[in-house]
Amino acid sequence: MTAYPGRIAATPRRRGVGSRIAAAGRHALGLPMLLLVVWALVATRATSRFFPDPVTIADAFVDTWVGPAFVEDVLPSLARLGLGAAASIVVGIAAGTVIGLTPWLRELLEPLLEFLRAVPPPVLIPVMMILLGITDTMKVVVIVSGAVWPILLNTIEGVRSTDSVMTETARSFRVTWWERLWFLVLPAASPRIMAGVRQALSVALILMVISEMFASSSGLGYRIAYFQRNYLIAEMWSGILLLGLVGVLLAVAFGLVERRVLRWYHGIREVHRA
Amino acid sequence: MRPSPTRRLRAVRRALLGVVGLAGFLAVWQTVPALGLIDPQYLPYVTDVLARLAEQLVDLAFWRRLGSTMTSWAIGLTVATVAAVGLGTVVGLVPFLRRATHTMVEFLRPIPSVALIPLAVLMFGIQRQAALVIIVYASFWQVFVQVIYGVADVDTVARDTALSFGLRRREQWTQLVLPTTLPYLMTGLRLAAAVALILAITAEMVIGNPGLGRMIELSRSAGDAVGLYALVVVTGLLGLAVNLVFRFVERRTLSWHQSVRGEQTP
Numbered sequence: 285m286t287a288y289p290g291r292i293a294a295t296p297r298r299r300g301v302g303s304r305i306a307a308a309g310r311h312a313l314g315l316p317m318l319l320l321v322v323w324a325l326v327a328t329r330a331t332s333r334f335f336p337d338p339v340t341i342a343d344a345f346v347d348t349w350v351g352p353a354f355v356e357d358v359l360p361s362l363a364r365l366g367l368g369a370a371a372s373i374v375v376g377i378a379a380g381t382v383i384g385l386t387p388w389l390r391e392l393l394e395p396l397l398e399f400l401r402a403v404p405p406p407v408l409i410p411v412m413m414i415l416l417g418i419t420d421t422m423k424v425v426v427i428v429s430g431a432v433w434p435i436l437l438n439t440i441e442g443v444r445s446t447d448s449v450m451t452e453t454a455r456s457f458r459v460t461w462w463e464r465l466w467f468l469v470l471p472a473a474s475p476r477i478m479a480g481v482r483q484a485l486s487v488a489l490i491l492m493v494i495s496e497m498f499a500s501s502s503g504l505g506y507r508i509a510y511f512q513r514n515y516l517i518a519e520m521w522s523g524i525l526l527l528g529l530v531g532v533l534l535a536v537a538f539g540l541v542e543r544r545v546l547r548w549y550h551g552i553r554e555v556h557r558a
Numbered sequence: 559m560r561p562s563p564t565r566r567l568r569a570v571r572r573a574l575l576g577v578v579g580l581a582g583f584l585a586v587w588q589t590v591p592a593l594g595l596i597d598p599q600y601l602p603y604v605t606d607v608l609a610r611l612a613e614q615l616v617d618l619a620f621w622r623r624l625g626s627t628m629t630s631w632a633i634g635l636t637v638a639t640v641a642a643v644g645l646g647t648v649v650g651l652v653p654f655l656r657r658a659t660h661t662m663v664e665f666l667r668p669i670p671s672v673a674l675i676p677l678a679v680l681m682f683g684i685q686r687q688a689a690l691v692i693i694v695y696a697s698f699w700q701v702f703v704q705v706i707y708g709v710a711d712v713d714t715v716a717r718d719t720a721l722s723f724g725l726r727r728r729e730q731w732t733q734l735v736l737p738t739t740l741p742y743l744m745t746g747l748r749l750a751a752a753v754a755l756i757l758a759i760t761a762e763m764v765i766g767n768p769g770l771g772r773m774i775e776l777s778r779s780a781g782d783a784v785g786l787y788a789l790v791v792v793t794g795l796l797g798l799a800v801n802l803v804f805r806f807v808e809r810r811t812l813s814w815h816q817s818v819r820g821e822q823t824p
Binding site: 312 | 571572575576577578579580582583596600601657658659660661662664665666667668669670671672673674675676677679680681752755756759760763764771774775777778783786787789790793794795796797798800801
C-alpha cells in the first residue's frame with residue numbers, strides 16, 4: 285500500500301538515486317553552510333568581542349573539551365543526566381501504572397499532582413540544596429524531581445484510556461494481571477508514555493545544566509558559567525556548542541528508540557491515513 | 559457491573575477525594591518535621607510556610623516581584639508567539655523553505671535554552687533583556703513547530719473544493735488555513751506559556767534580575783527555609799494558574815473543533 289504512491293511519484297521524474305541523495309543533501313546542509321559562511325563574514329568584519337568567528341570557536345572546542353576535561357567535566361554530567369533520566373522513567377511508569385489502574389487513588393491524587401507538575405522544576409534546586417546539601421545525589425534527585433512529572437502524568441492518562449472492550453475481553457479470557465499489564469495496558473499506553481519521556485528528557489537536560497551552574501565546581505554547566513565570568517568568549521561558545529550537541533544527540537537517540545518501541549503504532553497510523 | 563451513580567454524585571466524590579488528597583499531603587508535610595525525621599530548619603512546618611505565604615500576600619514588595627516576573631513572562635511569550643506565527647506560516651506554506659530549514663530547526667530546537675544564559679548575560683548584563691533572550695528562545699520553538707505542522711496540514715480535499723468553488727485568496731486564509739492551524743497554534747501556545755514561566759523564574763535565579771526567582775535564591779543563601787518554601791508554593795500556584803487559563807482559552811477558541819466537542823458528549 286505504501287509502495288504504490290511512491291512508485292507513481294518516482295516514475296515521471298526519472299531521477300537516479302544518486303541525484304536524489306544529492307538533492308536531499310543540498311536541502312539538509314545548504315542553509316547551515318550558508319549561515320556558517322555569513323557568520324564567519326560578519327564575525328571578521330564586526331568588532332564585537334562576543335561573537336568570535338566559527339574557526340576560533342572550533343579551535344577552542346578542540347582545546348577545551350578534547351582531553352582531560354572530557355573525563356572530568358563532561359562524563360560526570362552525562363552520567364548524572366543518564367541516571368536521573370533513567371530513574372524518572374522507571375519511577376514515572378511504575379507509579380503512573382499503579383495510579384492509572386486504581387480509580388480512587390487517581391481521584392485522590394489528581395489535584396495534588398496537577399499542582400506538583402506546575403511547580404517550575406528549577407525552583408526545586410534550592411530546596412534540594414537545603415535538604416541534601418551540595419552533592420551528586422542532590423543533582424540526580426533534582427533531575428528526577430523535575431523530569432518525573434511528564435512521564436507520570438502521561439502514563440496515568442495512557443493507562444486510563446486503555447480500550448475498555450479489550451480490557452473486558454482480556455478479563456473474560458482470564459488473562460492474568462501481569463499478562464494484562466504487559467501485553468495490553470503498557471503497549472496501549474506506550475504512545476503517551478513516549479511523549480512524556482520526550483518532554484522529560486529536555487527538562488532533565490535543563491536541570492542538569494542549571495544544577496551545575498548553581499551548585500558545583502565541575503560539570504558542563506559549571507564550566508560554561510566559569511568561562512563567561514572570566515570572559516573566555518570562544519571557550520564559552522564552545523561549551524554552548526557542546527550542550528547543543530548533547531541536546532541533538534539525545535533527541536536523535538530518543539527518536540531511534542521511539543521508532544523501535546512504537547513501530548506497531550506508526551504502522552497503524554500509516555494504514556489509517558492511506 | 560454495578561449500576562453507575564449519577565454524574566453529579568461522581569463529580570462530588572472526585573472533588574472530595576481530591577481535597578482529601580491535598581489535605582493528606584499537607585498533613586504528611588506537617589508530621590515529618592514534627593516527628594524529627596527531617597530537621598525543621600531544612601523542612602519547615604507547613605503551618606509556618608502557609609503563615610509566611612499569607613504575610614507575603616499583603617506585602618507590596620512581594621507583588622512588585624511577582625509583577626516583574628510576570629512582565630518578563632508576558633513580553634517574552636508575546637515576542638516569541640508573534641515571531642513564531644509569522645515565520646512558521648511562511649516556512650510552512652513554502653515547501654522549499656520547509657525542506658531547507660528542516661535540519662536547521664532540528665539542530666537548534668533541542669539546544670537547551672539555559673545554555674544561552676552566559677551569552678545573554680554577556681550581551682545584556684543583569685537585566686530583563688538577558689532573561690528575555692532565554693524566554694523567547696525556549697518558547698519560540700514550541701509555537702513555531704506547531705504552526706509549521708498546522709499550516710501544512712490543510713486537508714487536500716478541502717483545498718481542492720475551495721479551489722473549484724473559486725474561493726478568493728482572503729477567503730482561503732480565513733476558511734481553510736486558519737481553522738486548520740488554530741488547534742495546533744493553541745497547543746503550541748499552551749506549551750509555550752508554561753515553558754516561558756519556567757524560564758522567566760530560572761533566569762531570575764541564575765542571572766539575578768529582579769523577580770520571584772531572585773528572591774528564591776536570596777532566601778536560600780540567607781538560610782530562610784520558610785521563605786524559600788513559601789516562594790516555591792507561590793511559583794507552583796502561578797504555574798497552575800497559567801496552565802488553567804491557557805487550557806480554558808484553548809477550549810473556548812476551539813469550541814467548534816472535534817477534539818473539544820468530542821469530549822463533551824458522554
